[in-house]
Amino acid sequence: MVTPSGVPEETAVCVVGAGPVGLALAAALVDRGVPVVVLEGGDARGARPATERDDALAGTVSPGGLGALTLTRARGVGGTSRIWNTEVGGEPVAKLLALDPIDYEARPGLPHGGWPIDADAMAPWVREAAAWCGLDLRLHDTVSEGPDPLERGAYGFVPQRRFLHELPEAVAxxxxxxxAGVTTTGLLLEGARVTGVRWRNATGARGTLRAGTTVLACGTLETTRVLLEAAGAGPTPWGDNPWLGRGLMEHPIDRSLVLRTRSPLLTPDPGFFSPHRAVVTRGGPPGPWRLGRLTLPADWLRAHRLPNLSVRFPTHEAGGAILQQPTARSWARRLVPGARLRRAIGDAVRWGARQTRRLQSLEYTLHIDLEQWPDRANRVELAEATDALGRRRLAVHWRWSDDDERRRQALLDELTDRLHAAGLGSVTRSAGVSLDPDGHHHAGTTRMHIDPEGGVVDADLKVHGAEGLHLCGASVFPTAGVANPTLVAMALARRLAATLAADRP
Ligand SMILES: Cc1cc2nc3c(=O)[nH]c(=O)nc-3n(C[C@H](O)[C@H](O)[C@H](O)COP(=O)(O)OP(=O)(O)OC[C@H]3O[C@@H](n4cnc5c(N)ncnc54)[C@H](O)[C@@H]3O)c2cc1C
Structure with missing residues (x-):
């Protein structure tokens, strides 16, 4: 059971944070026989939290920048998954996606790019993380030749309940x-070695937990906050790192392109671009949910020195999948007794709906997720104000720079041309539609690099210059591609668990 009381005094590994990343790490550590204590500042479980009233999450954002810090994070076992806002199959879910191979590459003409781990080295960990949370990557991540000259891939979905209930219980x-209810308020430091954490709980009790290794898996902003606070309290190996708090990235959403499909025969299959169930075996039971997407070819992005993007079709406009909704299915079960007959009727209705959609000219406001390239000016600092536990609040400075805007316009030009060339229809572009900066995907601020001049952690996620301290989560992403970050962040956690287990005496 996940319980609120009794923090041990000592452990091999202390994981701070019980969000998807901390849980993925703890699960992999116990699998390998490594003793682990997970400290989570929020509660053990509960209803969807009113994060806007959570004092511990409050901080400032620069004008014209990101949305309120209380609306993009949540505390408690399950972490930010508690406020996931997509619903598929009648329950809250997150879209999961691996990074594209190009996202790991150093990119000529784009400074600060390149992961110290490549796509091939990450692939087994991405597969392991996917399997751990119940995602079948074979069905979700295959990027095939799309409506030429665009490429086509698919997001998978993972239900929120996995992170709120099933996985935490399994880990325990x-x-x-x-x-739960135990906030890490500081790090124990002996020279360059971190020997554990200081904690406080909601009743005001305080204590320390000594650990051979401490891993901060507190989400991007809070992981950085713990490091900044420790650096503010005295000399630390990371206090002077030039990238500490720098290079914050988001995935802003562009909605300025409207696609009106032209020819009935050339209309893309709207069902593929709506949440739908993958076909695993013909005639077999429906497979897992997925959602189609379009991308620009990696070779073109490389040649034009541009970051990545991913195009989604808004669900309500793409229609589709109505027959797969639970209510429609339960009515069908009541009205048509035989499963075979039901399936035949379902196939006929779906076929009819597809033909009807092909005859219509449909209009889609495209949702284009943009990769933001790292920019040192985008940063996280400590404010003077403190929260109820006496911890300094965060001040976030984020902007969409002229360089970001130039790259966005170049991507939109190319996308428009390729949508035309693919025969998908006509595209109109509204100059007046402003970018939505809140993809809810904070990344960067403790980036990974083999050299301390280039990042805060090394390729094993160990803080440069320090012993016994690792970081895990999207904060270590040197660049963030365009994939929703949780799957890759969990993959890093699984990889870190293997490294820590192998390093044990
Ligand atoms: C509305 C919304 C929708 C999203 N949709 C998607 C999606 O579709 N796909 C996707 O991949 N991602 C999505 N995300 C982002 C996703 O939720 C995060 O990437 C993911 O939760 C990060 O996991 P994490 O474990 O690193 O951090 P978190 O989930 O933020 O968990 C960190 C945990 O650490 C705890 N903690 C922090 N500081 C301390 C401390 N000092 N002491 C003790 N505990 C501490 C926190 O209380 C929290 O529980 C979405 C986010 C939002 C807000």
Whole structure:
């Protein structure tokens, strides 16, 4: 059971944060026989939290920048998954997607790019993270030749309940000690070695937990906050790192392109671009949910020195999948007794709906997720104000720079041409539609680089210059591609668990 009381005094590994990343790490550590204690500042479980009233999450954002810090994060076991806002199959879910191979590459003409791990080295960990949370990557991540000259891929979905209930219980049952309501308020430092954490709970009790290794998996902004606070309290190996708090990235959403499909025969299959169930075996039961997307070819992005993008079709406009909704299915079960007959009727209705859609000219406001290239000016700092536990609040400075805007316009030009060339229809572009900066995907600010001049952690996620301190989550992404970050962040956690287990005496 995940319980609120009794923090041990000592452990091999202390994981701070029980969001998807901390849970993925703890699960992989206990699998490898490593004793682990997870400290989570929020509560053990509960209804969807009113994060806007959570004092611990409050901070400032620069004008014209990101949305309120209380609306893009949540505390408690399950972490920010508690406020996931997409619904598929009648329950809250997140879209999961791996980075594209190009996202790991150093990119000539784009400074600060390149992961110290390449796509091939990450692939097994992405597969392991996907399997752990119940995602079948074979069905979700295949990028095939799309409506030429665009490429086509698919997002997978993972239900929120996995992170709120099923996985935390499994992690605790496997032997991890998970303590909720316990906030890490500082790091124990002996020279360059971090020997554990200082904690406080909601009743005001305080204590320390000594650990051979401490891993901060607190989400991008809070991981950086713990490091900044420690650096503010005295000399630390990371206090002077030039990238500490720098290079914050988001995935802003562009909605300025409207696609009106032209020819009935050339209309893309709207069902593919709506949440739909993958066909695993013909005639077999429906497979997992997925959602189609379009991308520009990597070779073109490389040649034109541009970051990545991903095009989604808004669900309500793409229609489709109505027959797969639970209510429609339960009515069908009541009205038509035989499963075979039901399937035949369903196939006929779906075929009819597809033909009807082909005969219509449809209009889609495209949702284009943009990769933001790292920019040192986008940063996280500590404000003077403190929260109820006496911790300094965050001040976030984020902008969409002229360079970002130039790259966005070049991507939109190319996308418009390719949508035309693919025969998908006519595209209109509204200059007046402003970019939505809140993709809810904070990344960067403790980036990974082999050299401390280029990043805060090394390729093993160990803080440069320090012993016993690792960071895990999207904060270590040197660049963030365009994929929703949770799957890759969990993959890094699984990889880190293997490294820590191998390093144990
Ligand atoms: C509305 C919304 C929709 C999203 N949709 C998607 C999506 O579709 N796909 C996707 O991939 N991502 C999505 N995200 C982002 C996703 O939620 C995050 O990438 C993911 O939760 C990050 O996991 P994490 O474990 O690193 O951090 P978090 O989930 O933020 O968890 C960190 C945990 O650490 C705890 N913590 C922090 N500081 C301390 C401390 N000092 N002491 C103790 N505990 C601490 C926090 O309380 C929290 O529980 C969405 C985010 C939002 C807000």
């Amino acid at each position: 049952a496997a032997g991890a000690t998970v303590r």
